[in-house]
Amino acid sequence: MKHVLSLALAGAVSVASLSAADAATLVDVELQLLVDVSGSVSSSEFALQRDGYVNAFKSSTIQDAILSTGNGRLGKIAAELIYWSSASQQAVAVGWSLLDSMDSINAFADAISIAARPFSGGTNIDSAINFGYPRFNTNDYDGTSQVIDVSGDGTSSAVLTAAARDAALAAGVDRINGLPIGGSASIENFYSNYVVGGDGSFLVSAATFGDFSDAVQKKLELEISGGGPAPVPLPGAVWLLGGAIAGLGAVRRRGRG
Known part of the structure; x- marks a missing residue:
């Protein structure tokens, strides 16, 4: 009897898991934006970062890229924005949104534009990534790529x-891209060697915070459309690090287990 009950419970769990996976909204990309608000970022520089994202998402270029249904795309993505600083300082400014x-x-x-700056502490990129990646498992979206x-x-x-x-x-994120700011070769090399990873990953650098808006639009366009880097980079550089990005639409969608 116990064996029968165990099988019945296992079957119920399997059905529940399948139902949860089926309930996930299919999207082209699940995109998580981790934005530095450490003490080295002044109030005016924070505003340039924030406004760079706001202006990018309101631009026709990014909106067209998101809504495009060419090459088998669904014309929708899921995105969230997280501010980070010291080891214990991470805050979801705008949660997962369709x-x-x-x-x-x-x-x-608009939600990005009104989210307050929560921190101004140290710089712990590792803590930001560790805070962010488990959130893909509970976001109710199923993307071609994370x-x-x-x-x-x-x-x-x-x-x-x-x-x-x-x-x-290892947990299932497909790629981590980087946007180092300030034009420092040492920071760009750090991002290239220790932050960026995954097949098709890339780095876009902004020489100054003033260049951030152009750089973030180029980065978002690449991440959303799945195209390769521009032949002539915008501010700083665009480096392709993990293999070709083209053809991401053909990548299998992941199931929720």
């Missing part, structure tokens, strides 16, 4: 950051 229309995209941008994007103007422990990156990739 972007499937101009209205929903504009609403996401992408984390890290932007910032500093470095943290190379060992801990690489370990966090590898843990995220």
Whole structure:
């Protein structure tokens, strides 16, 4: 009898798991934006970062990329934005949102515009990644790809950051892209070596916070459309690090277990 009950319970759990997977909303990309608000980022620089994301999501270029249904795309993505600083300082500024229309995209941008800056502490990229990647498992979306994007103007422990990156990739995140700010070769090299990872991952650098808006639009366009880097990079550089990005629409969708 116990064996029969165990089989019945196992079957019920399996059906429940399948139902949960079926209930997930299919999207082209699950995109998580990790934005640096450490002490090295001044109030004016924070505003440039925030407004860069707001303006990018309100631009026709990004809206068209999100809503495009060419090449087998669904014309919708899920996105969230997280502010991070020290080891215990991560805050979800705008939680997972379905972007499937101009209205929903504009609403996401508006939500970013009014989210207060929560921190101004140290720089712990590893903690930001470790905070962020488990949230893909509970976001109720099922994307062709799961992408984390890290932007910032500093470095943290190379060992801990690489370990966090590898843990995220092992957990199912497809790629982690980087947007280092400030034009420092050492910071760009840190992002290249310890932050960015996964097949098709890339790095877009912004020479200054003033260049951030152009850089973030280029980054988002690449992440959403699945295209390769531009032949002539916008501010800083666009480096393709993990193999070709083209053809991401053919990648299998992941199931929720």
